[in-house]
Ligand SMILES: [Zn+2]
């Protein structure tokens with residue numbers, strides 16, 4: 001299972017059978033050039049593989065206003 | 066994906082540059098983009114004094130830090146809008162950041178000046194965002210002029226510029242289309258204004274801010290609906306995703322081909338500016354709109370018996 005903390009919404013989503021960052025983004029309908037993805041304080045590109053138990057922070061970069 | 070410079074694992078992928086960078090090389094790419102912007106657009110030199118508008122958002126803080134790291138003489142200016150909770154948070158973020166990196170900062174308080182933004186919301190019947198923006202631009206310029214800064218720098222990025230250009234284009238607003246750009250030269254009473262991050266997307270500044278430890282969580286203004294601007298950004302984000310590089314090209318082509326044409330058109334209808342009778346800022350009227358709004362709010366308060 002992968003846990004995703006979606007920012008700035010503050011939503012938490014759990015995903016099963018998801019093995020890459022791009023798969024997470026596709027599920028969330030987000031574009032890789034419009035979010036930053038962080039695991040354990042490290043930025044990840046969309047092609048990175050994930051393992052069971054990973055927690056991701058996915059943050060939209062578009063600032064409002 | 067591997068870093069295009071050092072072949073370590075990349076942490077930022079940039080389709081528009083057909084490249085990716087690791088955490089050590091991405092800041093070098095960022096620095097190069099800012100250097101190129103400053104040099105090609107002749108924004109400023111190392112001998113000039115630069116005032117940086119600091120909102121507390123990731124872009125303005127990233128700009129301030131980057132210019133300092135490049136050895137420029139920078140001073141930050143934060144305007145405390147006086148909005149309960151929200152303004153205190155933004156101000157603290159700016160103050161903490163500047164003290165952490167040993168950056169010069171000064172703060173201007175709208176409340177002490179007699180016009181906190183909540184009063185504008187309460188007493189002025191126009192959209193608060195446009196009045197607030199006008200107030201901020203007024204004070205940034207006034208302080209830059211009064212204190213002898215050579216140039217005012219803001220953290221606008223490529224996405225901000227494209228969203229604004231697009232909005233102006235939808236209205237075919239020739240006045241804005243004639244002078245929008247990364248550099249606005251000084252002219253009677255206005256200091257030179259520059260946007261050194263205009264070559265960088267919001268995605269790129271967000272990555273830089275993260276790598277530099279800038280707390281990127283920024284609360285949107287509680288008064289802002291911000292809807293149309295955010296919609297435009299998202300629409301452009303999708304366009305950019307499908308054809309990387311499109312955003313920068315749209316903006317560059319405007320600067321080359323669109324802007325000069327609109328500037329020619331505007332020449333014929335340009336208005337003459339004089340110093341405002343109250344505050345000395347340039348205006349086409351006797352008293353500038355900022356001073357008029359301030360007086361109107363005061364009058365409404367007296368009428369309402371609160372001042
Ligand atoms: Zn590298």
Ligand SMILES: [Zn+2]
Pocket residue numbers: 341342343344345346352353354355356357
């Ligand atoms: Zn005035």
